[in-house]
Amino acid sequence: MLVCCYTVSRCVAADGADGAAVTACGCFSEFRLAVVQLQVRSVKADNLSRARRLVKEAAGQGSAVVLLPECFNSPYGSSFFSKYAEEIPGESTQMLSEAAREHKVYVVGGSIPEEDGGKLYNSCTVFGPDGGMILKHRKIHLFDINVPGKICFQESETLSPGNSLSMFETPYCKVGVGICYDMRFAELAQIYSRKGCQLLVYPGAFNMTTGPAHWELLQRARALDNQVFVATASPARDESASYVAWGHSTVVSPWGEVISKAGPEEAIIYADIDLQYLSDIRQQIPITVQRREDLYTVTCAQDGSS
């Protein structure tokens, strides 16, 4: 397993929580984020036990927040969703809760196929260091695409969309949650950043067509447009799978720079999220206060009309 690490200065927080730095005012200015690019295979129990081991490893490296991939307990694909689906709470979310509590970290549990009331959803759960579930986000934009000769995928044949946005607050920062295809919708990122999010997380399984074309570009665009950190977690690539994930889990800074990036194989990548850096950028290039809200409605002028 490959381990990549981007780091700037960091220290142990005043209250003893590792993986964070504190400012004079007692706020956390920096914390370590880990992104686990899990090799997802067909045996669910193996996926769960490896995910648990990698959360432990990430916590051991001082991470305060650990992010897992889209569909971390199941191969990604319409034929797998119903077979691997669980109610929440269930076996997979129980593991996430225990791992979060044991290692005193926030776990953003990628996603799992969720069954509820006869419907299936692609759902992300987030657990706090006390093991309690903070939120459940159901993928709101389903991955329905048709690129002739390359890829046709229709999540909506088996899944239903979620109907709400999800953000959560940690002692370190505010986090907005989307799942994969959600990242293509700039409005979602903009809403989260206007609500105060400093980090956007997208568990996501792009593929060998959309991955090289759009994966990094979208993350950098969301980060730069909104002056936020963006993190994505993909399953590791498995060339023998029916849907071959692109891999390359990434963390991007509010400057639009890639600060940590995995290859295609199983890996944990780390990034020390520096919130002072984020506020410096927002001061240097103050687009957040330069918006011309007074102009952002357009009416279409027609010939002869006033």
Ligand SMILES: NC(=O)CC(=O)C(=O)O
């Ligand atoms: N899993 C997905 O939603 C894939 C996706 O968004 C893509 O564009 O590829």
